[in-house]
Amino acid sequence: MAERLKAVRELTYPDARSLKMVREAGGLSKLTAEQREKVRLVRVNPGAWCDNMPEESKEAFIKKGAVVIVDAKPAPKGRARGSK
Amino acid sequence: MAKYGPASILFLVDGYNMLANKVQTLTHKVVALITKSDGLGDTWEEHSPIGVSMAELAQEGAFFDTTALRSHAAFSASVPSSPQASVRIACCGFSGNTAGEAFFGFEGDFTEEYEVVASRGDLQKANTVHRITGQRDEGKIIQALATKTADWNTESAPIDNAASTANGGVGYQQVTAFSGFTGFIGKIRDSPDDITYSDLITFTDVTAAPAAERATVAGTVDRYLAFDGDVTGAGSITVFCGFSRS
Numbered sequence: 001m002a003e004r005l006k007a008v009r010e011l012t013y014p015d016a017r018s019l020k021m022v023r024e025a026g027g028l029s030k031l032t033a034e035q036r037e038k039v040r041l042v043r044v045n046p047g048a049w050c051d052n053m054p055e056e057s058k059e060a061f062i063k064k065g066a067v068v069i070v071d072a073k074p075a076p077k078g079r080a081r082g083s084k
Numbered sequence: 085m086a087k088y089g090p091a092s093i094l095f096l097v098d099g100y101n102m103l104a105n106k107v108q109t110l111t112h113k114v115v116a117l118i119t120k121s122d123g124l125g126d127t128w129e130e131h132s133p134i135g136v137s138m139a140e141l142a143q144e145g146a147f148f149d150t151t152a153l154r155s156h157a158a159f160s161a162s163v164p165s166s167p168q169a170s171v172r173i174a175c176c177g178f179s180g181n182t183a184g185e186a187f188f189g190f191e192g193d194f195t196e197e198y199e200v201v202a203s204r205g206d207l208q209k210a211n212t213v214h215r216i217t218g219q220r221d222e223g224k225i226i227q228a229l230a231t232k233t234a235d236w237n238t239e240s241a242p243i244d245n246a247a248s249t250a251n252g253g254v255g256y257q258q259v260t261a262f263s264g265f266t267g268f269i270g271k272i273r274d275s276p277d278d279i280t281y282s283d284l285i286t287f288t289d290v291t292a293a294p295a296a297e298r299a300t301v302a303g304t305v306d307r308y309l310a311f312d313g314d315v316t317g318a319g320s321i322t323v324f325c326g327f328s329r330s
Contacts, residue, residue, distance in 0.1 A: 022279055036240055
């Protein structure tokens with residue numbers, strides 16, 4: 001069973017390359033102006049997948065309902081939705 | 085202890101920046117209603133709070149000004165004339181128009197009195213008394229009243245509450261000037277870790293000024309709060325936003 005994360009609210013977070021710098025600084029607000037220019041943010045609309053969100057953020061966002069865990073198991077082949 | 089002078093005042097009603105009228109006095113008062121509670125046998129008068137509070141707001145000495153967006157436009161048509169009159173959205177602050185400073189927002193505001201005063205040897209003045217209906221919200225300024233010309237957010241300087249809160253809150257947005265753009269969506273965003281932000285409150289699309297909105301949210305409000313402004317087209321906008329945690 002493949003579990004995936006889906007955004008319920010619009011989210012933004014640093015992409016994988018920027019995350020290391022943000023973590024080392026201690027947060028987005030701790031970055032210098034020069035570092036801030038280098039940070040690339042991922043913007044996720046409600047309903048879109050957000051599996052790549054930072055590990056440290058996942059629990060809090062799931063707990064408050066801004067992100068949900070979805071069973072992304074694909075439908076069986078050859079059987080149309082609603083067929084018997 | 086910090087002290088503040090007249091430059092630290094903030095007073096916005098339905099998207100009108102009342103300071104443009106050179107207000108001379110702004111008074112805000114909270115009153116706890118008290119009942120007399122002594123009875124037979126008592127030798128001293130006693131009083132007890134009844135658990136109901138009221139807020140008052142009044143300004144005096146502003147110029148009577150018929151320029152667009154000034155005092156006459158702000159108040160002349162807003163003294164309620166029917167039971168169906170809409171409440172107004174008012175915000176004021178006494179400690180500076182700066183992100184992180186305190187502000188007061190009011191759930192509902194009726195302009196109970198609008199008084200124009202003419203006197204010999206002086207310019208005409210306008211006084212107003214506001215009757216507050218519902219609660220007063222005390223919170224922090226997230227976006228200080230400022231003019232912007234492109235998309236922006238304050239996630240590089242969020243308001244840090246040191247911890248999340250669990251009981252929702254109230255957001256206020258006031259737009260005092262708007263030109264050129266075809267739309268503006270303001271959002272309050274929150275974050276538990278200063279790394280990932282999500283939308284907490286999305287205000288209604290603004291297409292003209294003056295405009296004001298009060299919006300509530302339930303549940304968890306994360307530790308960090310920031311404002312996000314998303315404009316459509318080219319132009320300029322002057323906007324204020326504050327949030328009160330419940």
